[in-house]
Amino acid sequence: MRVPQLQAKGHCSTCSIRPITIFSTLNAAEVEQIQAFQPAIIRYEPGEIIYHQGMEAHYAFTLRQGFVKIVNSLADGRSHIVQLLRDGDFFGFGGLSGVEYKHSATALNTVEVCRLPLADLLKLKHTHPKVETEMTKRWLERLHRAESMLVELGAKKAAERLASFLLRWCAGNAPNTWVALPLNRAEIGELLGVTIETVSRFFADWKRQGFIGESRGNIQMLDAAGLRQVVGIDE
Amino acid sequence: MRVPQLQAKGHCSTCSIRPITIFSTLNAAEVEQIQAFQPAIIRYEPGEIIYHQGMEAHYAFTLRQGFVKIVNSLADGRSHIVQLLRDGDFFGFGGLSGVEYKHSATALNTVEVCRLPLADLLKLKHTHPKVETEMTKRWLERLHRAESMLVELGAKKAAERLASFLLRWCAGNAPNTWVALPLNRAEIGELLGVTIETVSRFFADWKRQGFIGESRGNIQMLDAAGLRQVVGIDE
DNA sequence: CGCGACGTTGAACCGCATCAATTCCGGTGG
DNA sequence: CCACCGGAATTGATGCGGTTCAACGTCGCG
Numbered sequence: 001m002r003v004p005q006l007q008a009k010g011h012c013s014t015c016s017i018r019p020i021t022i023f024s025t026l027n028a029a030e031v032e033q034i035q036a037f038q039p040a041i042i043r044y045e046p047g048e049i050i051y052h053q054g055m056e057a058h059y060a061f062t063l064r065q066g067f068v069k070i071v072n073s074l075a076d077g078r079s080h081i082v083q084l085l086r087d088g089d090f091f092g093f094g095g096l097s098g099v100e101y102k103h104s105a106t107a108l109n110t111v112e113v114c115r116l117p118l119a120d121l122l123k124l125k126h127t128h129p130k131v132e133t134e135m136t137k138r139w140l141e142r143l144h145r146a147e148s149m150l151v152e153l154g155a156k157k158a159a160e161r162l163a164s165f166l167l168r169w170c171a172g173n174a175p176n177t178w179v180a181l182p183l184n185r186a187e188i189g190e191l192l193g194v195t196i197e198t199v200s201r202f203f204a205d206w207k208r209q210g211f212i213g214e215s216r217g218n219i220q221m222l223d224a225a226g227l228r229q230v231v232g233i234d235e
Numbered sequence: 236m237r238v239p240q241l242q243a244k245g246h247c248s249t250c251s252i253r254p255i256t257i258f259s260t261l262n263a264a265e266v267e268q269i270q271a272f273q274p275a276i277i278r279y280e281p282g283e284i285i286y287h288q289g290m291e292a293h294y295a296f297t298l299r300q301g302f303v304k305i306v307n308s309l310a311d312g313r314s315h316i317v318q319l320l321r322d323g324d325f326f327g328f329g330g331l332s333g334v335e336y337k338h339s340a341t342a343l344n345t346v347e348v349c350r351l352p353l354a355d356l357l358k359l360k361h362t363h364p365k366v367e368t369e370m371t372k373r374w375l376e377r378l379h380r381a382e383s384m385l386v387e388l389g390a391k392k393a394a395e396r397l398a399s400f401l402l403r404w405c406a407g408n409a410p411n412t413w414v415a416l417p418l419n420r421a422e423i424g425e426l427l428g429v430t431i432e433t434v435s436r437f438f439a440d441w442k443r444q445g446f447i448g449e450s451r452g453n454i455q456m457l458d459a460a461g462l463r464q465v466v467g468i469d470e
Numbered sequence: 471c472g473c474g475a476c477g478t479t480g481a482a483c484c485g486c487a488t489c490a491a492t493t494c495c496g497g498t499g500g
Numbered sequence: 501c502c503a504c505c506g507g508a509a510t511t512g513a514t515g516c517g518g519t520t521c522a523a524c525g526t527c528g529c530g
Contacts, residue, residue, distance in 0.1 A: 072386045076467060080389040082382045097375040103382070132367060139374050140332040146381040147317045147338070151307045153388035154315040154428035158486065185509065193389035195487055200510055216495090232311060393518065420477065430519060435478055451527090 011035070015114075020088035021062050022134040030128060037120040044107035046182075051092060053104045059115045060092040066111030067182050070103045071190075081191040082149075083142065084108075084183075090138045096122070109182040153193050161192045162202050163231040166212060170221040178218045206230075247274070250349075255323035256297050257369040265363060272355040279342035281417075286327060288339045294350045295327040301346030302417050305338045306425075316426040317384075318377065319343075319418075325373045331357070344417040388428050396427040397437050398466040401447060405456040413453045441465075 012035045018024060023034060041064070044050060050061065053073055063085050070083040070091065082103060085091055094102040096118065125132045152161050165188070173179050185196045185203075192199075206212050211227040213220040221227070247270045253259060258269060276299070279285060285296065288308055298320050305326065308314040317338060320326055329337040331353065360367045387396050400423070408414050420431045420438075427434075441447050446462040448455040456462070 072382065074386065074390060078390045080386040082385045093375075094379075097372060097379070102379060126364065129361065129364065129367075132364075132371075136367075136371065136374070137332060139371070139378060140328075143374060143378045143381060144329075144332070144337060146378060146385060147307065150317045150381060150384055150388065151309065151315040153385065154425075155309060155313045190389075196509080197488085197511085198486060200508095201486095204510065419475095431477080432479085432520085433518060436518095439478065 012039070017062075017064050017088055021114075022090055022131055022138065025130045025134060026128065030130075034124065034128075037116060037124075040115045042113050042115055044111045044113070046107055046109050048107045048111075050105040050107065050111075050113065051101050053101055055101050056099055057092065057094060057101045058118055060090065060096075060118055060121050061105070061116070062114040063087060063089045063091065064112040064114055067108040068111060068113075069106050069108055069183075069187065069191075071106060072103050079190060080193070081187065083145065084191065090135065093118075093121075093135070093139075108187075109180075158192075158194045158198050159202055160231045161194065162188075162199060163206075163227050165192060166206075166219070166221065167224060167227065170219070170224070173221070175224065176220055176222060178213075178215070178220050181214075181217060181219045246270070252297075252299055252323055256349075257325055257366055257373065260365045260369060261363065265365075269359065269363075272351060272359075275350045277348050277350055279346045279348070281342055281344050283342045283346075285340040285342065285346075285348065286336050288336055290336050291334055292327065292329060292336045293353055295325065295331075295353055295356050296340070296351070297349040298322060298324045298326065299347040299349055302343040303346060303348075304341050304343055304418075304422065304426075306341060307338050314425060315428070316422065318380065319426065325370065328353075328356075328370070328374075343422075344415075393427070393429045393433050394437055395466045396429065397423075397434065398441075398462050400427060401441075401454070401456070402459060402462065405454070405459070408456070410459065411455050411457060413448075413450070413455050416449075416452060416454045 012018060012023060012031050013028070015021075018031075023031065026034065044066075050068065051057070051059070053071070065087060068085040068089075068091065069081050070085065071079050072082050073079040083091075085105075091105060092101065094100070125135065152164065156164070169181060170179055183191070185199045188199045189196050203212070203214065206227060207214060209226070209230075211221075211223045211230070213222055247253060247258065247266050248263070250256075253266075258266065261269065279301075285303065286292070286294070288306070300322060303320040303324075303326065304316050305318040305320065306314050307317050318326075320340075326340060327336065329335070360370065387399065391399070404416060405414055418426070420434045423434045424431050438447070438449065441462060442449060444461070446456075446458045446465070448457055
């Protein structure tokens, strides 16, 4: 297994994604202070594991680029994707409420993260309330996402879950634009609690009906209204 | 519909459950300060709604006594219980990240809550970092619970979900002790994503097999090992 | 007693998992 | 450049788990 590549030391003051991170509200002087913690920029290739469920937690991460899946595994080998992370997302903080990571984090495509020791983060949390506020915002956001998924899994059936997943994934893009979907059928299934075959069948169906297009890891939403209707208009 | 009863003004300094609330880490002087906010103690009867999904959020609550269900409703009438709350749980904070409650909160049995205006809470959060820390702890705890439920719903089948729910519910009690289960079949189903009938069938089965006992809203765990085995030994 | 809410039980159906080929596609080596 | 390979996706056939529909039982309460 390849060893993840330590790309460089982070430079907070020139960091291009800082406006969407937990440090977005700091002023120039404060950014200098956090620079002292020397966060590391690390790159992972698709499939590489950023941390493992049960591992002693030492770091939290900010996702700079790419997609990451957060997976919870059961003792018997079954597992479930509990979150999908995108640019700017903050993760690995499970260590703040316990010593071990409660999930595994895996790169879905080529990923770049900014790694910060939890010990430093704890200090920061106390000395810079603005940082704590931003973290809180993200935790509540993540809680909200998790609770929304609970409803998806608990109250909807397979077709609805798949459809609203696609609609959510393409939301914010103009219709017909291609958007990367760096998940294979197995991962989509693991996220939505269905099998590979079910994912495949519905996707094939919707492609035939012209609701969506797909090509080598990219999809386009061709007829969101049509898709919504197949499934029930609500949400 | 009955109007919930404003029982009294809260007296933080003598509050019996304060050790398990977000104010647990405050010293006597600080408790005096929060007393100034004059939290209200309110009582709800079974089935009464504490707040409604979509309602403008003005208050957060600490559960002093009883059980509360947090429900998320879909436009078409389907709904799902996203959390069950017990003594000491802190809820209604959705308003901190938005203006509206994202769920409804309903009393399952006779419930007593301590109600605190969100505006005051926001101030407290800044002036008393210890309070913010305690809130953070609860949010992360709740996130963890939600993500655990995601795995339950996404990866387990009905029998497993029901069994691990029962085991969790009785965890911490000595075997054979009666513990209150203030949920009817419909609510258990709504929590675990199964129908009333399925709940009933498995419970009846397990009662016949002597794994559990049940009597008017109370259950006892008679053979946890047996129950665990029916379902697969893991977790 | 009779009503209504809740729970149980049975029978039929169907959605999705499961099992099993077959196809598709990108990568590798001849 | 094509042949071949392996992993992923597709598609079909079958079976089961859990829903759905319906009937009945049970308990608490006016």
